[in-house]
Amino acid sequence: MTDFLAEHYLWIKTLHVISVIAWMAGLFYLPRLYVYHTEQVERGSATDMLFQTMERRLLKAIINPASVATWIFGLCLVFIPGMVDWSQIWPWTKAACVLGMTWFHHWLGWRRKDFIAGTNRLTGRQYRMMNEVPTLLLVVIVASVIVKF
Numbered sequence: 001m002t003d004f005l006a007e008h009y010l011w012i013k014t015l016h017v018i019s020v021i022a023w024m025a026g027l028f029y030l031p032r033l034y035v036y037h038t039e040q041v042e043r044g045s046a047t048d049m050l051f052q053t054m055e056r057r058l059l060k061a062i063i064n065p066a067s068v069a070t071w072i073f074g075l076c077l078v079f080i081p082g083m084v085d086w087s088q089i090w091p092w093t094k095a096a097c098v099l100g101m102t103w104f105h106h107w108l109g110w111r112r113k114d115f116i117a118g119t120n121r122l123t124g125r126q127y128r129m130m131n132e133v134p135t136l137l138l139v140v141i142v143a144s145v146i147v148k149f
């Protein structure tokens, strides 16, 4: 099995990076939708339903599958012998930030349920601030895997 993964290393990494891009695109866009949903949309209106549909589709059709693919291809890379030197710092910073990214993904899912129930309590400004979380994590993750400090 590890031989198969090693032979297909570059293809697995290609699929990993493609999945990462799709996951990040969704994680950047969904909080922006929440900002406009919070600031511009009247509860129970047709636009409210439209935003809920856009948010559901973004989460279910893009963000969820992309995160599963990122994890699967990422773990395939981890299992290639010699790929990750756990005595270095970078695998640990990357792992911590990936867990943070996964938490943020679920946090967005919980907030979507608030919009559905009509119980959203956060302001547009708070969603704008939360929008910076994936940016910060992305910077640390990419520096970790490329600089390998």
Ligand code: HEM
Binding pocket: 013, 016, 017, 020, 024, 070, 071, 073, 074, 075, 077, 078, 083, 084, 098, 101, 137, 138, 141, 142, 145, 146
């Ligand atoms: C979900 C769990 C993840 C796992 C288990 C994982 C694991 C890995 C591994 C083992 C590598 C190979 C490192 C190397 O070639 O030396 C890699 C490459 C890479 N990962 Fe991840 N990763 C994950 C998530 C992410 C995320 C969330 C991002 C970006 C936000 C990311 C960005 C990258 C990039 C850009 C590379 C290519 C680095 C290079 O070729 O130099 N990964 N990943």
